[in-house]
Amino acid sequence: NAGVTQTPKFRVLKTGQSMTLLCAQDMNHEYMYWYRQDPGMGLRLIHYSVGEGTTAKGEVPDGYNVSRLKKQNFLLGLESAAPSQTSVYFCASSLHTSLSYNEQFFGPGTRLTVL
Amino acid sequence: KQEVTQIPAALSVPEGENLVLNCSFTDSAIYNLQWFRQDPGKGLTSLLLIQSSQREQTSGRLNASLDKSSGRSTLYIAASQPGDSATYLCAVRLPYNQGGKLIFGQGTELSVKP
Numbered sequence: 670n671a672g673v674t675q676t677p678k679f680r681v682l683k684t685g686q687s688m689t690l691l692c693a694q695d696m697n698h699e700y701m702y703w704y705r706q707d708p709g710m711g712l713r714l715i716h717y718s719v720g721e722g723t724t725a726k727g728e729v730p731d732g733y734n735v736s737r738l739k740k741q742n743f744l745l746g747l748e749s750a751a752p753s754q755t756s757v758y759f760c761a762s763s764l765h766t767s768l769s770y771n772e773q774f775f776g777p778g779t780r781l782t783v784l
Numbered sequence: 785k786q787e788v789t790q791i792p793a794a795l796s797v798p799e800g801e802n803l804v805l806n807c808s809f810t811d812s813a814i815y816n817l818q819w820f821r822q823d824p825g826k827g828l829t830s831l832l833l834i835q836s837s838q839r840e841q842t843s844g845r846l847n848a849s850l851d852k853s854s855g856r857s858t859l860y861i862a863a864s865q866p867g868d869s870a871t872y873l874c875a876v877r878l879p880y881n882q883g884g885k886l887i888f889g890q891g892t893e894l895s896v897k898p
Contacts, residue, residue: 673827702886712828712873712888727885759827772818773886775828 671695673776675760681782682750690745690779692760700763701743702727702773703735705756712759718743719765750783757781786811788876790889797864798897805859805892807874812852815877815884819848819859822871822891831872832859864896 673694682688692701702717704727714727718737732754734746743762747754760776787810797803807817816835820828832841832848834857840849847860857874871893875886 709890711890712875712886714885717885761828772830772833774830775820777827778825 673760673762673774675758675776675779677779678777679780681784682747683784684751686750687746687748688750688781689747690758690760690781692743692745692762692776693741694743694760694762694774695741696762696764696774697740698762698764698774699740700765701737702761702763703733703743703745704759704761705729705754706759706778707756715745715758750781752783755781755783786814786876786878786887788874788887788889790872790874790892792892793890794893794895796895796897799864799866801864801896802860802862803864803894805861805872805874805894807857807859807889809855809857809876809887812855813879813882814852815879817848817850817857818875818877818886819846819857820873820875822873824870828873861894864894866896866898869894869896 676691703715704712706712713729716735718724721740724735736744758779761773763773764771789808818833819831822828834841834850845862850857871891873891875888
């Protein structure tokens with residue numbers, strides 16, 4: 670059981686370049702999330718998905734797109750990177766039942782620098 | 785709008801001391817509250833999850849309490865060890881009719897000195 674994995678671990682982009690961050694989980698979780706973590710701002714939700722084929726906006730969705738074509742994968746895309754998107758990106762997943770929200774499990778993070 | 789605050793931002797204690805980390809939230813309408821640990825350069829590890837109907841949860845040397853009416857949670861760490869040094873984050877989950885999202889505090893950076 671690998672849990673939640675993220676690729677790549679590090680990336681440096683130039684302003685205007687595009688890239689995709691991949692998140693994969695092998696726990697058969699329905700819900701998946703993308704967060705960014707910045708000094709003094711804490712963790713903020715970018716987008717999330719409540720199941721295969723569905724996505725929704727979080728607190729800070731501008732400049733990002735996501736896709737959930739397969740239940741185990743959640744992709745985060747930056748179409749035209751900006752220096753303000755320099756951050757550490759975390760993916761998380763959780764198993765939800767009709768009775769309660771279960772805990773979120775986090776990946777190790779992707780450190781992105783936009784020059 | 786739900787806001788989560790953790791005070792202090794940083795805490796340094798000698799090994800063996802019992803300590804309490806604080807988390808407060810502005811809206812008592814929460815689904816649950818989760819405490820995480822984050823080591824430098826690493827992801828978040830879930831420590832304890834308290835449902836809104838519960839008052840506390842325990843795991844080993846950790847005990848988390850929840851007082852929804854006052855908007856407070858505490859994480860108690862007994863007999864602290866240098867290996868407990870990390871940043872501790874609390875997060876509240878909004879009710880389903882508000883999107884069910886996690887709102888994080890900014891964390892308390894704990895340093896346990898040998």
